[in-house]
Amino acid sequence: MRKMKDSGIPWIGEIPADWMLSKVSRFYKIQLGKMLQPTKKADDDTFEQYLCAANVGQNQLKTDAMKQMWFSPQEKELYKIYPGDLLVVEGGDVASSDIVSDDLGEVYFQNSLHCVRPISDYDVRFLRFWLIAAKACGYIDLICNKATIAHFSKEKFSALPFPSISIKEQINIIDALDSQCAEIDAVLDKTRTSIEEYKKLKQAIITQAVTKGIRGDRPMKESGIEWIGAIPENWDVRRIKSIGTYRNGLTYAPGDQTDEMGTFVLRSSNVQNGKLDFSNNVFVSCEIPAQLMVQKGDILICSRNGSRELIGKSAIIDSDICASFGAFMMIFRCECPRYMYYLLNSNIFSVYLNTFLTTTINQLTGKNFGNMNVVYCPNAVEQDEIVSFLDRRCLELDELIIKKKRLINALESYKKSLIYEYVTGKKEVSNAT
Numbered sequence: 058m059r060k061m062k063d064s065g066i067p068w069i070g071e072i073p074a075d076w077m078l079s080k081v082s083r084f085y086k087i088q089l090g091k092m093l094q095p096t097k098k099a100d101d102d103t104f105e106q107y108l109c110a111a112n113v114g115q116n117q118l119k120t121d122a123m124k125q126m127w128f129s130p131q132e133k134e135l136y137k138i139y140p141g142d143l144l145v146v147e148g149g150d151v152a153s154s155d156i157v158s159d160d161l162g163e164v165y166f167q168n169s170l171h172c173v174r175p176i177s178d179y180d181v182r183f184l185r186f187w188l189i190a191a192k193a194c195g196y197i198d199l200i201c202n203k204a205t206i207a208h209f210s211k212e213k214f215s216a217l218p219f220p221s222i223s224i225k226e227q228i229n230i231i232d233a234l235d236s237q238c239a240e241i242d243a244v245l246d247k248t249r250t251s252i253e254e255y256k257k258l259k260q261a262i263i264t265q266a267v268t269k270g271i272r273g274d275r276p277m278k279e280s281g282i283e284w285i286g287a288i289p290e291n292w293d294v295r296r297i298k299s300i301g302t303y304r305n306g307l308t309y310a311p312g313d314q315t316d317e318m319g320t321f322v323l324r325s326s327n328v329q330n331g332k333l334d335f336s337n338n339v340f341v342s343c344e345i346p347a348q349l350m351v352q353k354g355d356i357l358i359c360s361r362n363g364s365r366e367l368i369g370k371s372a373i374i375d376s377d378i379c380a381s382f383g384a385f386m387m388i389f390r391c392e393c394p395r396y397m398y399y400l401l402n403s404n405i406f407s408v409y410l411n412t413f414l415t416t417t418i419n420q421l422t423g424k425n426f427g428n429m430n431v432v433y434c435p436n437a438v439e440q441d442e443i444v445s446f447l448d449r450r451c452l453e454l455d456e457l458i459i460k461k462k463r464l465i466n467a468l469e470s471y472k473k474s475l476i477y478e479y480v481t482g483k484k485e486v487s488n489a490t
Contacts (some may be wrong), residue, residue, distance in 0.1 A: 061484055063109065064397055066172070066218055068196040073482040082215035084179040089147060089211050094127045102127040110149035110169035116189065118144065118155035124170075128165060136165040136172075142180035143173040145188065151209040152188045152197045156181060165234040171214060179223040180230045186480050187219060193473035220482070229486040230479050236373050238332050241472045245465060247336035252461045256476040259454045263447060264403040267396075270439065271446050280432055284408060288432050299426035301391025303421060306382040307341075307349050314340040323351065324361040324383040331402050333357075345381045353377050355392040356401065361385040362383045367409045368421055387426060396440040404430050405431055 060074040072078070083085070091107070106123040115117075123284055128136065138161055145154040149170045151349070166172050191197050201207040268280075270289050279285040280294055288294075297303070307322060319340035327333055351357070351374050358371045373394055382388050391397050400406075409429050410421065434440055476486035 059482075061483075062219075063234050064427065064481075068194050069481055070219060071099045071481075071483060072220065073485075076220050076482055077323050078218050078269075079221045081184065081217045081219045082155065083179070083221075084177065084219065085143075085173050085175055085184060086200055087214055088135070088172045088209055089173075090168040090170045090172065091128065092127075092168050099129060102129050102132070103301045105133065105163055105165055107136075107165045107167045108144065109167040110146045110168060113144050113146050113155055113170060114150040114153050116153050116155055116185075116483075118157065120161060123164065123169075125368075126167070133165065135164075137173065138164050138166055139176075141181065144171055144184055145171040146209065146440065147171055147211075148206055148208045151201050151207045152192045152214075154183060154185050171209075171211065175204035176318065180224065180227050180231060183227040183237075183480070184219070186231070186234055186476050189473065190477040190480050191217065193477060197282050212261050219290070220480075222488050226486075228301045234476060234479055237475060238472055239469055241475075245359045245468055248465050248468070252458055252465075255458050255461070259451055260402075260404060262403070262450050262454075263299040263399050263467075267400045267403050267405070270434065271443055272439070282430065282432070285405075285432060289371055289434070292438065293433045293435055294430050295433045297389075297431060300433065301389055303358075303387050303389045303423060303426060306388065307345065308342045308384045309343055311345040313341040315340050318342075320345050321378070321380040323357055323380050323386065325367060325385045327363070328357055328359050328367070330371070330372050330397075331372055333372045333374070338385070341381075349381045349388075351378065351382055351388065352390070353379050354390070354391040356391075356394060356398055357382055358387045358389060358401070358426070359385065359423065360387045360426075362420070363420060365414065368414065368419070369401075371398065371406075374450065383453055385420075387423065389426075393437070393440050395448075396434070399433050399444065400431055400433075468480070 061071040062074045064072045064078055066078070069078070072161045090109075094102075097104075104125050105128045107128075108118075108123060109118070111119075112123065138157055140157055140160050142157045143154055143159065143165065145152060146169065173184065175181060185435050188197075194445060197209065198207070200207055200213050268285050268288060270292075272289075278289040278290045280286060282294065309322070317340055319342045321342055322339045323333070324339060326337060327335065339445075353374050353376060355374045357369050357374065357416050359369065362367065370387075390399065390400075406429075434443065459476045479486070
């Protein structure tokens with residue numbers, strides 16, 4: 058067992074006795090990217106692609122959606138990205154990083170990113186693992202001001218404590234972590250895939266139940282909707298506006314927001330995966346019309362959101378709460394809320410949305426919602442049968458998804474702890490010589 062000593066830095070703890078601590082800037086050159094330049098300033102400026110914080114979030118480089126701005130010839134030399142560069146997020150998902158493995162051609166980086174290159178015998182892969190460890194133990198959040206947007210400035214990055222060890226020991230640690238993390242990542246990928254399969258199965262079960270019923274073989278008729286095909290003979294195709302009432306949500310000014318003594322406002326961000334999420338709540342002090350207060354059984358529908366994928370997502374109020382509902386939301390009220398909740402969470406809604414959402418129209422209007430045709434079971438007894446069946450089957454699938462998510466959380470925590478143990482020297486590479 059190797060001899061250890063106190064590093065003198067709480068988040069690092071003990072390190073091997075022959076290790077020394079210095080700072081990142083001694084071993085790596087850190088270059089902050091170019092500030093945004095939306096207009097041309099000189100004749101020789103050119104309009105080029107660049108990477109920003111959004112391209113390097115969650116420790117994963119994504120180059121499928123790059124923006125463009127103007128660069129001078131001198132700036133292109135300074136901010137060009139090369140294979141082997143380590144890109145580190147300065148503002149946003151701070152200290153998230155990834156290494157450029159391919160030649161991206163004429164691509165540059167914006168000032169929400171640092172580009173890091175080694176000065177001497179140091180490997181950017183080791184620094185990347187070190188950043189993951191520093192962030193996992195909370196040190197990065199501690200030194201970054203999170204009052205507004207967190208910033209991992211060049212000064213903070215340069216001063217980050219960092220071990221002075223040989224390139225041979227770095228490579229040993231990198232190789233050990235690459236191998237073990239690859240095994241963990243393989244299990245994580247498989248688990249995430251199974252979650253998506255469960256979600257698709259759940260969607261298919263809901264759609265089958267609300268378009269065909271659950272009573273087995275029975276007389277059928279054509280629905281007149283091509284992708285749905287035949288439906289039970291005693292079912293109808295109706296417009297939403299004939300089934301219930303709906304209205305848009307509350308529009309409030311920033312000055313109306315207050316502390317928890319005001320009225321709680323449900324917003325589009327509260328609708329997540331068919332359920333209500335009560336994190337990141339907003340309260341307002343303005344007067345709320347009675348018709349904008351929610352009731353048990355109301356269905357909340359996201360009508361507009363920064364993420365197009367959330368439009369049309371809905372959740373049901375299944376308990377008594379005192380809340381209003383906010384802008385970019387609609388409320389739907391009917392006699393059969395749980396049946397309609399499943400109907401709106403089936404593929405019917407997602408297919409319909411695609412018929413009117415465009416690059417310029419990115420919202421669900423009351424008119425579009427009310428005119429939506431849905432397959433409808435008019436028999437209250439059969440509605441209850443469908444709801445009971447879907448409650449049971451969806452609960453089973455949700456429980457399986459929760460178990461998978463717990464496994465993912467456990468594996469991700471284990472991976473972070475493994476990285477921390479290796480890069481701080483607490484865990485020794487068995488084959489090191």
